[in-house]
Amino acid sequence: MTDTSLPTALNLPMVNPLPEETQKYFDICTQKLGMIPNVLKAYAFDVEKLNAFTAMYNDLMLAPSGLSKLEREMIAVVVSSINKCFYCLVAHGQAVRQLSGDPALGEALVMNYRVAPLDDRQRAMLDFAALMTSASATIEETHRQALRDVGFSDRDIWDIANVAGFFNMTNRVASATAMRPNEEYHAQNR
Numbered sequence: 001m002t003d004t005s006l007p008t009a010l011n012l013p014m015v016n017p018l019p020e021e022t023q024k025y026f027d028i029c030t031q032k033l034g035m036i037p038n039v040l041k042a043y044a045f046d047v048e049k050l051n052a053f054t055a056m057y058n059d060l061m062l063a064p065s066g067l068s069k070l071e072r073e074m075i076a077v078v079v080s081s082i083n084k085c086f087y088c089l090v091a092h093g094q095a096v097r098q099l100s101g102d103p104a105l106g107e108a109l110v111m112n113y114r115v116a117p118l119d120d121r122q123r124a125m126l127d128f129a130a131l132m133t134s135a136s137a138t139i140e141e142t143h144r145q146a147l148r149d150v151g152f153s154d155r156d157i158w159d160i161a162n163v164a165g166f167f168n169m170t171n172r173v174a175s176a177t178a179m180r181p182n183e184e185y186h187a188q189n190r
Contacts (some may be wrong), residue, residue, distance in 0.1 A: 007038035009178035085171035090181035
């Protein structure tokens with residue numbers, strides 16, 4: 001029987017007590033989100049791994065970029081939809097609902113981004129992320145040029161590729177470990 005008090009199917013409990021800086025970070029999560037995301041709890045069995053994960057996540061998803069926070073979350077959801085990653089679909093679907101103010105957009109991206117009401121820029125970005133997820137070796141200059149044609153800079157293309165790459169990695173880890181989304185995500189921003 002699986003212990004559902006753990007964030008994954010693996011028996012890797014959090015370090016106890018957490019280092020002071022990690023506890024402060026978790027306290028900030030609780031204040032801002034009302035919870036500590038299970039992905040953070042999952043990595044907290046090894047604080048160095050947690051720090052590496054959060055540094056990469058924070059850089060890709062929160063640092064200055066030509067991509068908005070919503071666009072980065074949209075990429076996360078589309079990649080996770082193709083990979084059928086339950087954890088990321090729930091968590092990042094909620095972020096899309098919150099950032100867009102549109103619950104239907106979050107649901108459309110989870111199910112099939114091609115039916116979502118997107119502008120040309122968003123569609124091109126998500127087409128690229130989807131291709132990168134399903135057949136990255138087929139990407140050619142014409143695909144990058146299609147992004148430039150709708151206004152993305154080469155730096156933006158780098159960011160699109162890195163966000164998509166990060167979520168392809170995290171989706172696989174989440175699926176392999178049966179990472180469980182926090183229950184709170186399901187009802188938020190509907």
